[in-house]
Amino acid sequence: MAGSSFGTLVRLTTFGESHGKAIGGIIEGIPAGFSLDYNQIQHDLDRRKPGQSAIVTQRKESDKVQFLSGIFDGKTTGTPIGFTIENEDQKSADYTELQKAFRPSHADFTYQQKYGIRDYRGGGRSSARETACRVVAGAIAKQILAQKNIRIDAFVYQVGSLKWTGEWKSELKTISEANNVRVPSEELAVEMENLIREIRKEGDTIGGGIRCVITGVPTGLGEPVFDKLHTELGKAMLSINAVKGFDFGSGFDSISMKGSEHNDLFTTDGTTKTNFSGGIQGGISNGMPIDFRVAFKPVATLIQEQDTINEDFEAVKLMGKGRHDPCVVPRAVPIVEAMAALVILDYYLMQKAYKK
Numbered sequence: 001m002a003g004s005s006f007g008t009l010v011r012l013t014t015f016g017e018s019h020g021k022a023i024g025g026i027i028e029g030i031p032a033g034f035s036l037d038y039n040q041i042q043h044d045l046d047r048r049k050p051g052q053s054a055i056v057t058q059r060k061e062s063d064k065v066q067f068l069s070g071i072f073d074g075k076t077t078g079t080p081i082g083f084t085i086e087n088e089d090q091k092s093a094d095y096t097e098l099q100k101a102f103r104p105s106h107a108d109f110t111y112q113q114k115y116g117i118r119d120y121r122g123g124g125r126s127s128a129r130e131t132a133c134r135v136v137a138g139a140i141a142k143q144i145l146a147q148k149n150i151r152i153d154a155f156v157y158q159v160g161s162l163k164w165t166g167e168w169k170s171e172l173k174t175i176s177e178a179n180n181v182r183v184p185s186e187e188l189a190v191e192m193e194n195l196i197r198e199i200r201k202e203g204d205t206i207g208g209g210i211r212c213v214i215t216g217v218p219t220g221l222g223e224p225v226f227d228k229l230h231t232e233l234g235k236a237m238l239s240i241n242a243v244k245g246f247d248f249g250s251g252f253d254s255i256s257m258k259g260s261e262h263n264d265l266f267t268t269d270g271t272t273k274t275n276f277s278g279g280i281q282g283g284i285s286n287g288m289p290i291d292f293r294v295a296f297k298p299v300a301t302l303i304q305e306q307d308t309i310n311e312d313f314e315a316v317k318l319m320g321k322g323r324h325d326p327c328v329v330p331r332a333v334p335i336v337e338a339m340a341a342l343v344i345l346d347y348y349l350m351q352k353a354y355k356k
């Protein structure tokens, strides 16, 4: 099992390594006849790409996608959509020390144990460069969902201990997308950016949180037992590099609540007065906004000397090199949206189990 595919009806397979010739993917199951807006796809790639601001990795990639199949006269044909994105700015020499030594908390050790060989340049297949392919597929899914009035908004709500606790409204997206951090508060954007800059100066990294709100989802999406809607969303989110946690609705906060506080009481139009369920009950969408959070760890590559081991399990020192993200959440926002879009489109196409 190569483990490179995701989804049921809408299926994404990706290939490529950080410092190989190109990355790319094949998207299957996209219905025929949808007109695609290429600028929108590039816009999402630009939101993810390295070098976009002073607080992300300074690798310079234009991330231009080239479609090879599945689109004719600007419309999807229902056949597999193949695409590639070239790798343009490789600095393989930055990674020579990683041929033998393992970065603590990266994937170097586990890949070596599993395969006995690894492309150590920039993390190879374990690099988050692969997520550009998810953004391409997700941007297509998002466009199809937008035509069904389903909207997906992700934003940063936490960096280190700095936290945004406001009430989300889609109009806040103009604020979150106008600052380098992608947080819906101009004041917090400055504080968070300063914190990330300080952390970078120390050669260190810091964790962060992303919240995602999906509106316009009809009732009835999701399978009742194993393939619950939140199960698949959780899998999608936990498959993103550096993700350490997923919760939806009240999530882990529900532990300290009473049922009388937590129950979402119905109104007579079938909506609920509160949304502690996060838009999903019994694994099936209830028509309220789907609302979840994703926790990202402080990434592993530090520009500091660390104790580690080499392939012979000898203790060695390793000094991190290369261009790295001091905090991944600003770049991960479009990745979260992309993975959410793929799941929702997949379940949308499976739809309700009865026709009204």
Ligand SMILES: Cc1cc2nc3c(=O)[nH]c(=O)nc-3n(C[C@H](O)[C@H](O)[C@H](O)COP(=O)(O)O)c2cc1C
Pocket: 057, 105, 106, 107, 123, 126, 127, 128, 131, 240, 241, 242, 243, 297, 299, 300, 301, 323, 324, 325, 326, 328, 331, 332, 335
């Ligand atoms: C957008 C994004 C950018 C990332 N950039 C880096 C980076 O510059 N350096 C690094 O060590 N890890 C980075 N990571 C995380 C690694 O890809 C990830 O930690 C590694 O593959 C090991 O997987 P795990 O952390 O999920 O266990 C990034 C992750 C994301 C989502």
